[in-house]
Amino acid sequence: MxxxxxxxxxxxxxxxxxxxxxxxxxxxxxxxxxxxxxxxxxxxxxxxNAPDEIIQAMTDNLRNAQGYSDSKGITEARQAIYDYAHFKGIPVESLNDIYTGNGVSELITMVMQGLLNNGDEVLVPAPDYPLWTASVTLAGGTAVHYICDESSEWYPDLEDMEKKITNKTKAIVIINPNNPTGAVYPKEILEKIADMARRHELIIFSDEIYDRLLMDGVEHTSIASLCPDVFCITLNGLSKSHRIAGFRVGWMTLSGDKSRVKGYIEGLNMLSSMRLCSNVPSQYIIKYALGDYTKTDxxxxxxxxxxxxxxxxxxxxxxxxxxxxxxxxxxxxxxxxxxxxxxxxxxxxxxxxxxxxxxxxxxxxxxxxxxxxxxxxxxxxxxxxxxxxxxxxxxxxxxxxxxxx
Structure with a gap:
């Protein structure tokens, strides 16, 4: 194991x-x-422009945000993230499994720094959001790119993914919805990726920053909701959905079997504490931003x-x-x-x-x-x-x- x-x-x-x-x-x-x-x-x-209520929520709470918060974030923000995760079917166990960040980008770097030693491999999609590859490289790992197939709506090529797994592979990254293609992966594809991670005992990192920017009645499924037995880190935020990229507000949730990743989680806690906390004024808007799960922009x-x-x-x-x-x-x-x-x-x-x-x-x-x-x-x-x-x-x-x- x-x-x-x-x-x-x-x-x-x-x-x-x-x-x-x-x-x-x-x-x-x-x-x-x-x-x-x-x-x-x-x-x-x-x-x-950002929704008016988001700007108002930050303005109203500026005096409450003058000091450091808990390194993982204020309670009300993590509670809102917890509730949203459960709406999406992500089996997060407690607020302790939720980390706020200065955007998803900071958290991508953090999860790779905490995981990888020199020579470790991570499967990353091609095309990808390039920070994933950069963060794997910075942490001393090797990004192994699996192909997303343009002729199949830019869905991951599962055969290509499978054949690139080695004894050095530690994790699979998926970006769903995808940047740069705009693809949204169907449940059937995600179930097969989850099974692959299960069989090879890999961590899944799922970048879902665009999960509220859907068109044509398409529904988004979080892969963590399909594999409660597999350790998953799901990343999300408000930069795109609420048009506040400069506010730097993101988060990640840990779910699934944590029994084999205790040392890794210790590392994440250490890295989270080292940067003291994420942007506190932005944390105060999370509750308001996540208030209506079903509304389509x-x-x-x-x-x-x-x-x-x-x-x-x-x-x-x-x-x-x-x-x-x-x-x-x-x-x-x-x-x-x-x-x-x-x-x-x-x-x-x-x-x-x-x-x-x-x-x-x-x-x-x-x-x-x-x-x-x-x-x-x-x-x-x-x-x-x-x-x-x-x-x-x-x-x-x-x-x-x-x-x-």
């Missing part, structure tokens, strides 16, 4: 998720050039801005010769495919750089999400409809004569 202990070493690895495209964009901005950004999932710059319904912009970008991309895209079911990203042979593309980063230089529009190349083939890029469809229309007209014009040199 596998056992897990808190990690004893950290590899001194520096990982830059920005790269030369972002560096060039910043240089262009510094020179006074106007860059149109389709690269980052931050709702605020695109006039998506009007922005995600037909006629709502996110829904309509999703419809536009999906249809526009598929109308451009040489591009195709799977319709996302959640979040606000789309991961289109470009015909690499048609445009002689051997370097997707160079393609994005060429587009930036000619059209002053910033995208992210597929390789930034650990997609190995030079044939994808990500678009954030948060900008207003007229701006998306402009960007797609520019893309159509750019591709008319483009050949990579």
């Amino acid at each position: 596998r056992t897990f202990s808190k990690s004893s070493k950290l590899d001194n690895v520096c990982y830059d998720i920005r790269g030369p495209v972002m560096d060039e964009a910043n240089e262009m901005i510094a020179k006074g050039e106007k860059i149109f950004k389709l690269n980052i999932g931050n709702p605020a710059p695109f006039a998506f 009007d922005l995600l319904l037909p006629g709502g801005r996110i829904y309509d912009q999703r419809e536009y970008i999906y249809n526009a991309l598929n109308s451009i010769d040489g591009l195709s895209a799977v319709k996302p079911k959640a979040a606000f990203y789309i991961f289109p495919k470009i015909d690499a042979k048609r445009f002689n593309i051997t370097n997707d980063e160079q393609f994005v750089l060429d587009f930036l230089r000619e059209k002053k529009i910033l995208l992210v190349h597929g390789g930034g999400f650990h997609w190995e083939q030079p044939d994808h890029f990500r678009i954030v469809y948060l900008p207003k409809l007229e701006d998306l229309e402009y960007s797609m007209n520019e893309m159509r014009d750019f591709l008319k004569d483009y050949k990579q040199k």
Whole structure:
């Protein structure tokens, strides 16, 4: 039986998720050039304001938030998270199994630092949210990327996942709903992943930050709800769903069999205490944000801005010769495919750089999400409809004569 202990070493690895495209964009901005950004999932710059009650809740509690909290978070925040987790079917046993964080990103780094020793492996999806790979690397581990299949709605390729498990594998990461594809995994897929983790005695890390940004009547299932016998860490937060990315408010819940991970949990408690606590003013808004589990944001319904912009970008991309895209079911990203042979593309980063230089529009190349083939890029469809229309007209014009040199 596998056992897990808190990690004893950290590899001194520096990982830059920005790269030369972002560096060039910043240089262009510094020179006074106007860059149109389709690269980052931050709702605020695109006039998506936080709900009024969220701002009011933080304002009303500022005087209560002047000191440190418990390292895992204030009781009322963890109680709200506990209640939400049980609504989702996640079998969290107590408030002690809940940790608040300065966004999910901080917690991703923390869970990997607590788990991995040099040479340990973690299965991470391709494409992925790149911080997962970076955090595995920083902790001294190796991110082994399993393929998500574009021809099957971007669902994980279970055969590929299975064959990449070795005696060094410690965990499986899933991102559901997915960034950058917008895929939402069906229950049947999640049950098979849970069974895989069970058979190989692996931890499951489930990044569910977009679980309230669903469209088309799609329902989200938390994998932890399907395997109460498997140790799972489920990560979530408010940055995207409540348009408060700058407030840095996230959390994680521990569930399942903890008998083999006692040393790991000790490590998590130590790491949690070392940063004293997460942002206390933001903790006070969790209760208000999670108050209505069943409400669907009007922005995600037909006629709502996110829904309509999703419809536009999906249809526009598929109308451009040489591009195709799977319709996302959640979040606000789309991961289109470009015909690499048609445009002689051997370097997707160079393609994005060429587009930036000619059209002053910033995208992210597929390789930034650990997609190995030079044939994808990500678009954030948060900008207003007229701006998306402009960007797609520019893309159509750019591709008319483009050949990579």
